[in-house]
Amino acid sequence: MVVADDLFKALADPTRRTILDELAEKSGQTLFEICSRLSMKHQLGISRQGVSQHLAVLEAAGLVETRREGRYKFHDLNTAPLRQIAERWLVPDTSEPEESTS
């Protein structure tokens, strides 16, 4: 898959992993909602733009999907891309070794 690099890079940041945790707990959150939770529950002093950029990275990796409604933009977790991680090394592949998956 071509987006393997985006996926792993997205997961490399602890703040982004916390965002995924929050979206796993409650889906359909807005940017401000996520900001509040990061600040309240996780004591993360980060600006709104910072969170927005993190969400963009997560969306590029396919881990977060968004839907607009009026002035609100809701964010939903998509765990589908995570499956390829486990499948890449956990399953001993008997087929031909593939070239440059990353």
Added chain:
Amino acid sequence: MVVADDLFKALADPTRRTILDELAEKSGQTLFEICSRLSMKHQLGISRQGVSQHLAVLEAAGLVETRREGRYKFHDLNTAPLRQIAERWLVPDTSEPEESTS
């Protein structure tokens, strides 16, 4: 788990993921063997020290284990740490939300 950060950071680099691929295909390789394979099979122009540093990162993440025999040091893949990735978000957890896993 405390080493979550090490794990994800280790996986963030495409060269390191390729090394894991090679170790998955053939375990117990030496540093020079891995260097050769990266150069031959994957056209990766990287110095021996570069590969050595990557292996150190992978070992810190628990993804690679080593054993010394004379002047040789053999490297083995350990996929155990990968399981926590899937379990973190794929399983909808009903227990209390944990604080600061990363």
Added chain:
DNA sequence: TTGATAGGCAAGTGAGCAATTGCCTATCCT
């Protein structure tokens, strides 16, 4: 013991990335 092989340590460099700051657009309410 000399040379060759396998690997390690440490400093330096360059690029990528997280995060901030400042300003702008769009939607809703009164």
Added chain:
DNA sequence: AGGATAGGCAATTGCTCACTTGCCTATCAA
């Protein structure tokens, strides 16, 4: 219309990290 709310864009900064270079140690074979 005007203010408030929700979000976006772009430039800048500082730091982390991948990679190289140079030199050192350890093991084995002649």
